[in-house]
Structures are given as structure tokens and as C-alpha cells.
Amino acid sequence: MATAVHPASPLQNQKVKRFRGPGKKKNKKKKVEEGSAEHILQLDVKRVLNGKTCDQVPYERFQEIEVSIQYLSSSGDGIGLVNDDSYAVVVPFTLPGDKVHAKLHFLTETYALADFLDVIEPSKERDNSLIRCKYFAKCGGCQYQMLEYSKQLEQKRNVIIKAFEYFSHLQPGQLCEIGPTESSPMEYNYRTKITPHFDVPRGGIPEGTDLVIGFQEKGRRRVFDIEECSIATKCINESMPSIFAATQAKKSEYKRGATILLRDVFDENNEHKVETDHKAVVKEVFGKFTFKFPAGAFFQNNNSILPKFTSFVHSQLFNSFGDEKFEAPKYLVDAYCGSGLFSITCSEGFQSVIGVEISSDSVAYAKTNAEANGIKNAEYLVGEAEKIFAKIETPAAETAMIIDPPRKGCDTAFLDQLLTYSPARVVYISCNVHTQARDISYILNHELGKDYKINDVRGFDLFPQSHHVESVLTFTKCKNEQASA
């Protein structure tokens, strides 16, 4: 199916000009995907330049400069303004208040990307003693380790605020205050799935050399070796040496690079073990719930926050938000249901639950997971999310909906049908707050969506130490007089 176009998008088909420095190849133009990291960085740069421009790019590629960092981008990189505040320099692993050495490696008309070299004067927010990973600033992930955890949560709230500024065209009063970001019980060793990889040069691995197994180096196309990962679970770290050794033992068999799956799961005695076979059926347990799914399939990767996260979503479905006329919904629809995480953990209190999911494998697991968790009122169907509307028989005024799409958000076919059906309450969960903000803007600014009101928006920190944030947004169809009040 063709990707639907969102009229609300502020930067569709934006092109970026690359400057490789004088005398180099002619500038290439590249289409920037909406909501991508590059797109968000362009919006961040535009925001901090505040209308200022420069006639000429003030630096050359590979130049080393000193720069004072003033802002933090939504992807967690520091931004400093130079050339009379008319040009931005983006330096990873830095914080506002840091003065650093940086080496420029990619220049555009408005900003340069730089490698972080060293700190000249540290920000008062920087506490390097907090850094636990020995690959910090080499690995591309976990760039907030030098920032105290409560400040990481504040920064994630700022990312949500900016996402609504960039992507939603809401009138004052249409958006509520963004709530505090909910913390993860585990700040390290929480991640239940990692996927290190290796490359194989043409012609295979040379005699006497080993595979380099690990993660991609920040700003480079090469992989570096890892012996541990500070955010991965203890069990994954304990298993890593033997799993990597087994891969090295058959290195001559690899004709091309590959990714290794390490997923921390529960065995039949509910002890942790690591699964590497994508197709193996694995078990995840939290609170009173048990889920089974293929090890390579999507499942939320931070087990420690799942009880808090799923019970929050459940409570949002029934929250009156102080409205005395609010009537609790009786029916639940879970669009993009995966292997049933929300339809199962949130089923209590509903007469019936229906889930839809594009992957037939996931639907098969959602059905068995519902049964295994004693859920008798759930049914599931395979198909694109909009297919659910032809199947729903429950009255819209008594139906609540959970939406949890992939990073690209919902397409307009789905949003249009949601607007036509018009459920009483929607909880929209997203790992990309930018596409979430765009979608909610589409709904609230649509003729059929004018009676919806946003009740609550807040982040959940499923990814401590990294810039990522999961956003949960609740909106409700109000009686006319309430919506317009």
C-alpha cells in the first residue's frame, strides 16, 4: 500500500544540501524522511537559529574547532551556535554548558555534524562518574550516561513538548500540559533484547583474523568489538562470551555480515535464559501476565517498566479526568495489537476486546496468550489496522481504543476511519512522539474530530541512558458544550 500523505506535515519532501567542502564532488540532494532523526535535527537547528542565516558555510570538512554547547537536540546531541549565532554545530555526547573540541565531518548550509573530541570546560550538568559503559562516546547509543537520571527524564519531556511544537497545529488550549516522564525501575541492565552484528568483507574473513562482533561506531560505518553492554540484562552479558565464541568458531561459513539476536527470556522454570534463534517460541513474564512469541518478533524490551506502563494504559482507559458525566467504556479495541500486550493487560473491566494486527504470526500468539492468561472475552483478526472498523459492532460511545503503531505512525486511511467511527476514548502509545503529534493534529483539526479533547500526554522511559522516549497520549470525545468550553 502507498504511504499516505499527512496534510499536517510541516516539512514534506524537504531536501537537504550537503557540502563536502570546496573542490569536492558536486552537492547531492537527498530526500529527508518525515519524522526521521535527520528531519527532527533540521527542525531543531531551525528553531535554535531563530531565523538567522549565513551567506557562506564558515568551516571546512575535517576542521577542528572549539564550540560552546547551548542546546540539546531531540536526538540527544549538543548544539552550539557559531559565526555570530548564524550557523549550528552538532556535537554528540555533549551537554548545554560544555565547551568542547569537535571535528567537523559533514557540512550543510545551516549546520555541521561533528565528532566529539574532548571537553575543554564541563557543563555543571555533566557528571562523568555516572558513565558505566566502557564504550561511551564510541558506541552510538546511550548518550545521556553523564546526565543524572532525573535530568534525562526532564529532557525527554522537553522532546515531547518540542514534538508538538513542530508537528501539531493545535490552537492554544487544545493541548494539555505535558506530564512528567515516568521513570524506569531499572536504569541499567534493563534491555531484554540486543542485536550485535558483524561485517564480512568480499572474499570472506582473512586467515588468522576474527570477526568484529559488536555495534556500529558513532559517525562511522564500521562495527567495533564489544565484550558487554551496560543496558542489556545481566543474563545477556553473562551469555555474550560463549555466544560470540560459537559465532567465531564458524566464521569461515559466513559469506556476508549478519546480526546476532540475544534475547533474555524465561525458561520453563521461570529462570532467565538467552535465546538466539529468531524462530524459537519464547516466554516473557511480568506481574501476573505471561506472554509467548517468536524470539525475533516485536515485544517491548524493558521488562522492568512493563507492570507500571501497562497498568497506566489500563487506568487511562477508565480515567474520568474529573468529568462527572464520564461513563466508563464497556468495549476495547486494540489496533496494532502485536502478540496481545495491551489487549490482555487492559482487558479487565471490559465486556469484550478485539485486536487487529498485520502479522498473522503475532495474531496467532495473541490468541494463545489471551487464552493462557485466562482472557475469555478477546478476539483477534489479521489485517491492516483500518480493517478493524468493518468488524467492530460495539457502539462507538461505549468503546475505547488503544493505538500503538510502528514509528511511522498511522496512515490517513486508518485515521479517517477512526474519525468516522468516533470511539469515546483513545489511548495512543508511540515510540515516535513526532509522528504521534502529527496524527493527533490531524484528528483534532478534522471536522469529525472537533469534539475530541486531549486529557493527558506523558513519556514513559522504556529506554534509560538513550534519547528515546515512549509517549502515551489520551484523548476523549466530549459532549459539544465541553469540547468547545
Ligand SMILES: C[S@@+](CC[C@H](N)C(=O)[O-])C[C@H]1O[C@@H](n2cnc3c(N)ncnc32)[C@H](O)[C@@H]1O
Ligand atoms: C509498536 S508495535 C506494538 C505491538 C503491541 N502493541 C505491543 O506493544 O507489543 C506495532 C505493531 O503494529 C503492527 N503493524 C504494523 N503496521 C500495521 C498495520 N498497517 N496494521 C496493523 N498492524 C500493523 C506490527 O506488526 C507491530 O506488531
